[in-house]
Amino acid sequence: MPLRTREDLRQALRRIDGRGYPAYRDLEGSYDFGNWELRLDRAQPDPFASPSRFRVRVPGPAAGLPPEALATPLRRWATGDFLARAFQRALPRGGSLGSGKSGLIFIDAGEQEILPRTAVRVEPDGTVEVRFAAGLPAAGRRILGRAAEELLLERIPRAVAGSLLAGAHDRRALSEHLAAAEDHAWLQERLPAMGLVAFVADGSILPRESGVSQKPLPGAVPWVSPPELRVTVEFPNAGPVTGTGIPAGVTLIVGGGYHGKSTLLRALERGVYPHIPGDGRERVVTRADAWKLRAEDGRRVEGVDISPFIAGLPGGTDTRWFRTEAASGSTSMAANLVEALEAGAGLLLVDEDTAATNFLIRDARMQRLVPKEGEPITPFIDRVRSLYTDLGVSTVLV
Template sequence: MQTSAQLKELLARIDRKGYPAYKDTKGSYRFPEYVLSIDHVQGDPFAAPSKVSVRVEGKRAGFPAALYQSPCRRTALADALLRGFGRQTERYSFQAKGSGRSGLISVSRCGQEVLERTACRIDPESGGVLLRLEVGFPANGRTINARELEKILFELLPRCVSASLLYRNLDAKFLQAVAALAEDQAYIRQKLPELGLCAFVADGSILPRLSGVSALPMKDAVPFRSPASLAVTLELPHRGKITGMGVPKGVTLVVGGGYHGKSTLLKALELGVYDHIAGDGREYVVTDGTAVKIRAEDGRSIRKTDISLFINGLPNGKDTRRFDTEDASGSTSQAANVVEAIEAGASLLLMDEDTSATNFMVRDALMQQVIHRDREPITPFLERIRGLYEDQGVSTILVAGSSGAYFHVADTIVQMDRYEPRDITAQAKEAASAFPLEVPPRTAAGAPRFDRRPQASREFQGGERVKLKALGRDGVSVNRETVDLRYVEQLADGEQCAALGYALVYAQRHWMDGRRTLRQIVEELEGLMAEQGLEGLWEGSSNGMPLARPRRQELFAMFNRYRGLKLS
């Protein structure tokens, strides 16, 4: 390791040389408060910025052990430090001048969710901090401007580090509140199963968002207030007593007029699988961590998935026990999405009638008379929803606005009325009794088969470089194949998609041998990330794309949408 003085001397030597001379700066340098590592140097001032990291030793950082002693506190602290560092870089980015991206200082941009990221890590033993960022190395044209880089590395960056990564310069009460909120959220999620609940929405929560393109809370929105019959009171470790709506396990139907808040509630529950920052309005909206949002997904590929629970006897004789298609219909895609969610370990399904295939969800009496059952290969979800819960322990929360058929099979019915929930289970059941549901007696369906065994493609076996590109939250490109993740609606951050891309490549190289099942491969990936962190997916590199931790459910979703997946 070299000293900061040696770095300054090096910058003086390469000043005004051609841009490739910046490559000489790669390495680690000790500054008074931290170690600076230049991990990757960009090829020219117009290319992707250089990758730099800052490591502050535990004693120097000075964070009390109580702030990072548990995984949830550690993730929350790293998230808070990253956000604080990001606010500092906004003040100093582009103060150093030059062509192209010269002077850029940036870190990962965090949304409303608290996610484990490679961008900032807390050492669980020492409390040391590792923060990764990007810096645009300055140039005039393609000639090095080392004086401007010296300004960044010796003036601007030290200010950012001092103001955001050293405990003595931070608001201790704020950091204690961050840790307490993380612990309270983890406590609620832990308590859900023993209380017989699949979700909890605290009174006073603000569910509507500012706009369709902003995840910030809406101003002057109606605060959530639980119906008395569904109210649950919890004693949190830090906040104390909190009351809200407990959504029981089983089948829950959310109904109401248009624009009354049905889908808004469902969206909050979708993202309730993640912790949220203070001030988001959904801090205490907590959902079963395995929950999966299900929708129709016309055009997606399906690889040898057992959808016979819902679809049998296709006219073309296609085997629905190992259903395979490059262009799924609405009903076959939704059937596959349900089965794949169960394979991924989901114990809660979230559905919205608006994004579902109608023929998959229900067939009314008139249609059954005109088109006889022996001519219809689809067993509607209406006829399977009770069995999913009673036989397999999979609950469902369904938003419906037009079909009353689900009144008959629901355990709990909530009406959203001007963003206020009302428990109308008794009234709805009474009204439904006047409209008998013509459903044949429920027959036990065999559990789907989950024995798919992926085989790696040749392109991943020869040690050749794999081209990987994240496409925001829309998906990831791996060599010539784009994995479309637009309809995997619980992905909260583009860095999760990047992690999914790396996970796909890693699994192809190491575990897709035709012997392991898809479940076993996902378990291997989860074990890798638990043991080595997300950095394990980089396979020894120190300059991979920034990553955020995806759930196992999204790992399954990515594999299932990869058109290049080969199964034995």
């Protein structure tokens, strides 16, 4: 069956103008826009419901992506990440076209990390498929056909032309985007052989603009490596880069308040993913199996063996098969640690601020006050070295 045309869509919208909202379902299907295709997969049943689901499919010749963007699976998904952001930028700002979500267009383009995304798929032949949602226009629960024409026949085509078709791509920006993802993956794969668990390039910007934003803090002080940890890495795209190599084993980072300890640890957490150019953390690379270890008071625990860390609880609770509906700080942290080991963690990231202090350490005074045989908790500090020597699990503690 041949695809319906752009003009068919226009006529269908005029035919259902003013009808009840469910009539939008008559539009479901594919439409030929010349060198690309628009598909309405699911029309929302109500203007206040989740927006309708659309796809745009652009054949390889029309997309015009450079061969280097298609060369490897990594480059293809990184290109998809780039195009998702480009499509989002090309969308009109604001401009509601009626009730509820009418006229609004949504795509999951992510934030600062470069990730494989289901929102955009780039195929080996260069075909691009973009998946997004849009609110079909209505007044109350009546279809606004003319407003829908503006959405489907003007706004979406402009966004496609401005982001997905040949000539719309910023080749230099795309190349930098691919290089950031590729360099990150290259080093992440080689960190164990280098005896490192993480790398922080000199000049990196680690602070974020706020606690709820992943964007870089303007005017932040760039990272400078301590001489004793400085290494040089020869990236395939960026070339030689000097930075801090955090060695495998146990690393303790100390400093006064507001000296950036937690900021560094958060950068290491995020360093399991590549970041977009300009983020400041493009060359912060952490082992892919890193795990942030923290206390979670009140979490549910079911059937976890925390006996290496906690035993002899009141009431004879069997910590070899520990369960609770509301764990304490120490039992939750012990459970999190055991689960991390079961999941194959190779690096534990621990921030004293979010840890249970009684699980982390027992200082000399506490050891004198409470004899070891009367203390059910074996602190993390007593096990941290054996975690590395026996299991190969490193720790970075701030």
